[in-house]
Amino acid sequence: MAAATMMPYFGQQMSSKSELVPDWTSQEVSTGTTIMAVEYDGGVVIGADSRTTTGAYIANRVTDKLTPIHDRIFCCRSGSAADTQAIADVVTYQLGFHSIELDEPPLVETAANLFRASCYRYREELTAGILVAGWDRRKGGQVYCVPIGGMLVRQPVSVGGSGSSYIYGFMDSNYKTSMTKDQCLELTASALSLAMERDGSSGGVVRLASISEDGVERRVLLGDQLPKFSTH
Amino acid sequence: MATLVISQSPVGGFSFENCKRNAVLEGEANKVGCSLPAARKTGTTICGVVFKDGVILGADTRATEGMIVADKNCSKIHYISPNIYCCGAGTAADTEMTTQIISSNLELHALSTGRLPRVATANRMLKQMLFRYQGYIGAALVLGGMDCNGPHLYSIYPHGSTDKLPYVTMGSGSLAAMAVFEDRYKPDMEEEEAKRLVRDAIAAGIFNDLGSGSNIDLCVITKGKLDYIRPHDEANKKGVRTGDYKYKRGTTGVLSKTTLNLEVVEETVQTMDTS
Numbered sequence: 001m002a003a004a005t006m007m008p009y010f011g012q013q014m015s016s017k018s019e020l021v022p023d024w025t026s027q028e029v030s031t032g033t034t035i036m037a038v039e040y041d042g043g044v045v046i047g048a049d050s051r052t053t054t055g056a057y058i059a060n061r062v063t064d065k066l067t068p069i070h071d072r073i074f075c076c077r078s079g080s081a082a083d084t085q086a087i088a089d090v091v092t093y094q095l096g097f098h099s100i101e102l103d104e105p106p107l108v109e110t111a112a113n114l115f116r117a118s119c120y121r122y123r124e125e126l127t128a129g130i131l132v133a134g135w136d137r138r139k140g141g142q143v144y145c146v147p148i149g150g151m152l153v154r155q156p157v158s159v160g161g162s163g164s165s166y167i168y169g170f171m172d173s174n175y176k177t178s179m180t181k182d183q184c185l186e187l188t189a190s191a192l193s194l195a196m197e198r199d200g201s202s203g204g205v206v207r208l209a210s211i212s213e214d215g216v217e218r219r220v221l222l223g224d225q226l227p228k229f230s231t232h
Numbered sequence: 233m234a235t236l237v238i239s240q241s242p243v244g245g246f247s248f249e250n251c252k253r254n255a256v257l258e259g260e261a262n263k264v265g266c267s268l269p270a271a272r273k274t275g276t277t278i279c280g281v282v283f284k285d286g287v288i289l290g291a292d293t294r295a296t297e298g299m300i301v302a303d304k305n306c307s308k309i310h311y312i313s314p315n316i317y318c319c320g321a322g323t324a325a326d327t328e329m330t331t332q333i334i335s336s337n338l339e340l341h342a343l344s345t346g347r348l349p350r351v352a353t354a355n356r357m358l359k360q361m362l363f364r365y366q367g368y369i370g371a372a373l374v375l376g377g378m379d380c381n382g383p384h385l386y387s388i389y390p391h392g393s394t395d396k397l398p399y400v401t402m403g404s405g406s407l408a409a410m411a412v413f414e415d416r417y418k419p420d421m422e423e424e425e426a427k428r429l430v431r432d433a434i435a436a437g438i439f440n441d442l443g444s445g446s447n448i449d450l451c452v453i454t455k456g457k458l459d460y461i462r463p464h465d466e467a468n469k470k471g472v473r474t475g476d477y478k479y480k481r482g483t484t485g486v487l488s489k490t491t492l493n494l495e496v497v498e499e500t501v502q503t504m505d506t507s
Contacts, residue, residue, distance in 0.1 A: 028367065028389075028391050029389045029391060029393045052393075052395070054389070057407065059387075059389070059395065060387075060395045060397065062397070063395065080391070080393075081389070081391075081393035082359075082362075082363055082367075082389065082391035082392040082393035083391075085359070085392070085393050085394065086359075086360075086363045086392060089360075125366075
């Protein structure tokens, strides 16, 4: 472990020497992000912004942070792009294998637990905040939150990422139990819009998806289609 | 009292034993006034674009060692498989070795599947290897190729994250190149238009970024055809001298001439220790 603590220091030193290569080329790629997931009766609605940054440069302005894990299970990724992509790939494999063994569609709770297992075991090495959302026959639409550190908790509505701090108030005041799918979509789009307006690390387009027994419907809201508010 | 000695079996990955020693050596070198040699980085502008029939990859050709140009014409577009090529930015050794390792593994994989390798496979192999080394392999790559599912283009970062996009740029000159792409990219371009776009993007990197320079290399990958154009454009030709500082024979007049005949008296051989 002593070697591990020495490592970051020397890494930093080597990159600061070269003046030709600007520092954003040595920064890790992070999905600055705002992500959100809402349960409704019969499914879930998930949404995310589309910005990936390396330091102050936007490496990808059309990122898809809503990653399919299985037919009716998605995850929303925030934190380090490399860490979350690697974890999602591992869980996709594990869940696919498990589903074949069971010979039936996997439960959302199983997927969430697989994420939690990886995030908790490697908590020192990872920076990953993930929302797992989907539909299964047993419990219908579910949203599970696996933040940095590897906790697991089920919530009816959850937000994550650096932009989430700006919309907790909006979410608390506007979410009501037993909303319809369209109301959830509207709520998610508005919340993400507000967060993207205030958070520098979130932006681009809004990606939405609704998951139910009938399948997955995906939508993209481009700049001019975002909900508008009085200050902007 | 017996003491237990637990022998640690060597763990895979990097060994950081010499880091402390290197830091001490560097401190001592700095005290005398010299510095340790810096790793050669490819300052670089690399980019890729998906057009109607395939993918075009472009790169500059300058490799820098600190502030000095180590190689004026290095090749940054590496072979992965007959239908897949990869541009590399970052530490020159890392990009070279990483692409060679994946190229070798991909060839074995293709022999075992009996199919032409897919770009997504190369992407998986690269991202999983780079993630395993947690960013210590400084290789930022632009991977492009043509397979049974059409043209594909990926950007791969040293920590192991990847993005699949229609146009990507990497390296210190990536901002200049991206500005050109954001202005003029259109989906489904023709080959000549796409080649001009890539050439202009790399040129923007070459002329506006100190870490990039020299010539522009292009690699056009389409179904069944591969064009490795090196160089596509010699953007920085070495200037031709217009004058000469050497004087011709006879410029200085000879006033007088004296000849001395020397006689060899003794010949001795002194051996030198060259070990």
